[in-house]
Structure formats: structure tokens, C-alpha cells
Amino acid sequence: MSLRGRLIVTRPAFRLDLTLEVAPGEVVALLGPNGAGKTTALRALAGLTAMSEGQISLDGQPLHVLAAEQRPIGMVFQDYLLFPHLSALDNVAFGPRCQGVAKAEARRTAAALLERVGLAGHAAAKPRQLSGGQAQRVALARALAVRPRLLLLDEPLAALDAHTRLEIRSELRRHLADFDGVTVLVTHDPLDAMVLADRLIVIEHGAIVQQGAPGEVARRPRTDYVARLVGLNLYRGVADGTGVKVGELLLHSSEHLDGAAFVAFPPAAVALYRTRPDGSPRNLWRARIDGIERHGDNVRVHLDGPIAAFADITPAAVADLDLTPGQQIWASVKATETHAYPA
Template structure:
């Protein structure tokens, strides 16, 4: 099928091409990034991964700040590779916001539209509307030094959105905020992203930011995508140790025969699922019960002799790291940990009920 005579895409073709379609291949010395990203307008995608995984490199490649070695980068059907950063329909909110210190909040936001050809009056009018939407109308004349961290973040977001981007990039947008401000700004940012009609890509190391803000998670390790899906799906079925730690689960790989999974690390785990072949087994640290002496009469089907490797405060509980029969983490109340007299080197018995495990194909 051909498009209209004026050369524009037909409606069906435009709908098919809308959004982000990218394979980002970047060689930087011994490190190679090779990540595929697709997203439809309205999607918020979070890139997660450990330090050095390639998240920021991917974001900078999308912005045009790092050239692609290979692959492609298409936005709404248009090829962007080779297009100068300032000519791309892309808005960026950097980790430290990078507001111009000598400009007011209004002029910071108006800067983008001015660079895209808007008149001074039009750019300032558009900036004023965005500041009002961000709840910052009264700070239009303020310089960045007079803004709080949360206010500066909102000005940076308004500046990125004022150019009407088709792709919004956010690099650790909440990292510079204190804990109290982070809660408020996270909620505000979620509302703004929910109303954003183009594609948003968020880089973060904070699982809570990702779970709250994103519709879909893409987990990157060593320059490769290791898992992607909805936040709930990834939290339910992690596929690497990094993801398991991120969502707070003990994770193991093994081979299932019915309700028994023989782990690659040696011991067996009894599960409720009846499976066959390579599987993952996961359970939360809160599912682990510890005893100083071998329990008798316990209904738990899984029992291992372990040694305490370390203890640390984890929220309002004590996280106990164990080695031995099975390396795992257990969460106990402060009272329970004190009653057990736990300290590094002490021997304990760890139990987990089969009903509290979750096995799924590897």
C-alpha cells in the first residue's frame, strides 16, 4: 500500500511506525553495549542494572551524545542516527538537572523552544504554561540557587517537555533528592509521565523508582538485556542474581523432577509446583525460619544446616546472611534475632515451607 500523494505516511503506517524502535550497539574499548529497545507512545520504560552495565551509555546514545557503532535508532519511523542532538525531538533530564545558573526558571524552560525557532514571546509563554503545570508559577523569576532540589527537578522536567519531545530521557531524575522530597517528587513525576503522550525512558538504580514510575522494565547487565517485562512479572520471576537482590528474593537455578528441584549448588528444594527440566526457584528472606537446634515436628519440607555469615539492619528487620547447606538470606525481627543469640560464625538450622517457594522454567 502506498501513502497519500503528499508523501506522508498513511494512518495505518503512521500508527505502526509510532514510538521507539532501536538497537543500540556501542563499542567503548573492551566494553560493548548491544541493547534493543522498543516502546509505543505513552510507554514509560525503565532501564535497570548494576553500575557499569551500560544504562547511561544507552541513554546517551538515544540522546545522540554517544555515536552508534552499529544498529539503528528510529523514532516515529524516522532514522535518528547521525542527526545532531540539538535537532532531535528528544528531551533530556540529567541527574544533576544542569539548569543555567544565570537564568531564571522561566528562561531556563524557554531556552529549548527558543533554540527550536520559537520567538522570545512564544517561548516565554510556553515556559510559563509549563511552570504552572508543574506548580511552580510563583518561582518563574527565581534563579536555580533559590530553588529546592524538588523544585529544580520540576524546572528541569518542564524544560525537557517544553520542546514537545517525542522521546523523553530521564537519567536518575530523583537521585539528588533527600528521602522526604523523593517521595513527593516521585508521586508528581508519576502523574506527569502518565499524561505524557510520547515515549519516556528512565535510567535508575532504585527498584522503587522503577516499579512506581515505569510500565515496563528492561534489565541490563554487562551491556546486554537479561530480562524485560512488567514490574510485577519481573518481581515474580527474576532470572539473575542481580534482579533477585533488587526485588529481595533468594534465587537458585536447578533441575526439577516433579516437586523436587536439585539445585546447581548441590542441595534439593521441595516446591509446590510440579515441573520437569531446568528451573529457577525463589523465595523471600521472610519465608526463612531459623533455629539454633535442629527442629523436630516442623512441617517445613526444606531444612539446611547453615552458619551465620553476617547481620545488618534491613528496614525494621535484621537481614541474616547464611552460608553452608545453602547460601541464603533470612529476615528476622530484632527480638527474634536477639533471642536466637545470632552472631557471625554461629551454627543454625534454616527451614522454608514448600508453599513459600516459587519454581518456574529457566
């Protein structure tokens, strides 16, 4: 069971051109900013959005020539779209019944799937009687009930509160690990992508800008969007040995490179000083504070200067340094915390 395709969707002000290859049992997450084309790609795979050009094959058989209802897919929508007048059991049994399966057999299949997702005791409940997490599990069971070869998930955890999301994310990962078909997931949440997916495909402006294993993408972002997603300061420059020239600033790292390169470091690695520090660290520059905001348990300081950067420091450090917007300050990063890689 493998998926291969080139998805091309052309609109007046937008063009999606995406090449996909997904292996059997693999979970691929499509990530990208709003308007990048993630949902358009998912809907093209489902047959809900017509392609302008391209083709899709599943198990070597053409998929793009089939109408949506003929495609061997299961889909979980962001809002789940459960039938409000049907019980959880009948929602799950709906797909097999549409495939011509006898009512009794369809209900047996549905009951087994509800037990698998931990909802055997809620088979008679209507969607309005279910919590968000329970509704998500019913939607997943309904998608699996048609025995799909391709499973499509559109922001499957977006409608959940933070506590429920944590629990359901772990459960969903377990269910996806048991699915031997192809799974394509759309999400804007980097944690969902990192936990659920075997591989990330980052889309911007309708095209792939980066793909790879979650850890590799997180360590080596290649666009500003990906850097913000994984919480890194990212710059592009020219490397000469262990230094990377970014504009007028030379940033040193522990890697040895030559030519076009990216250099990245986490905001937590940035140290701030009111006066020039003794010893003059190798990566040191004068900056102006452009903004200060709360960021989790820390404070994020926006710096402007030869490079724009974020620095994460403690509230106590903000008070000790008496930081205010517009203030001139010194910033530094250790070379050991600055990572360079080919552009």
C-alpha cells in the first residue's frame, strides 16, 4: 500500500504543485502557514477538490480517475461532522452500510471499533452527548470502519481543549501505529506533527520547502516559518570555516563549512548585558530592544540590530537588567550553541 502523486490545483491567485510519496504504514504530516495549500492538498487526495493537472496512484492503481465516493479512503474532518441524529454505533456503521455490508455485520464491525477506541460503553450515545475527545474517537472509528487504504486527517485535534488534546494525541498515535495503510495528516500544530508523524512535509505558497524526519526538520529549519515553528532564530549567510557572515555580523559555530549556509540558535541561548561583557564572547553584538512579552514561564525579548533575534530570559533577569523597549543592550550566543549547516 503506497501513495504516489503530483497534485496540481490552479486558482486565479494561487497554485498548488505538490509531489507526494508515502510508504505503507507511514504517517506524513503536511505543515504550513494559513493559505499554504495543506487542506487543498488533502481535499484533492479525497476527491473533494478537482485537480487542474497531475495524477494520484494508490497501490499502483490510479486514484485520481475515481469520484470521491469510490476512493478507498477514510477521512477525519476538523469538526468531525458526525451525523447528529445517529448514535455513535450507527455513525461508525454508516460507511460499511454504504458499501453494501449487511446491517448486522456493519454494526458488529462498528462495535468492535468502538471497543478498540475505548468507547464500547457509549455506543448508544448521540454526538451531542459526547465530549470533544469522545467525538474525535468516534470520527476516527468511522473513518477506519470502511477499511481504507488511505487515511486522511484534517486538523484532527484542533477542536479539543489543551488537557483533552494531550490524552487524545497519545491515543491517536497508538491507533495510527496499528494502521498498515497510508496516512496523511494536516496540522498547524508543531507538537501534533512531531508526535504523530513519521515524516514532515512543509508547504509554503503551494510548494514544498522542506521535508524529512521530525527531528531533522526541527534541528535544521530552512525557512523563517519552520524556524518560528520549532522555536529557533534562523539566518542565511556565507560560511568560511567556523564563521558564517550574516550581513555585517560574523557568527561563529562549532561546525566547519564553506559557502552558502544557514545558522540557527534557540532564543534561550541568547544572553543579554547592560554593558559590554568581560572576555568579549565570540558571538557578540549591540542590539536595541524592540519589544518585551510574556512567553510561557519566561519573557521573550525582541532584538533589533545587525540581526533581528529573540531572546528568552527569566522575569527576574528582566528586573535585574531593568529592560525597557527602545533600550540599547549587548547580546551574545556561545559558539557551541550556534549550529550551522549547508543552505
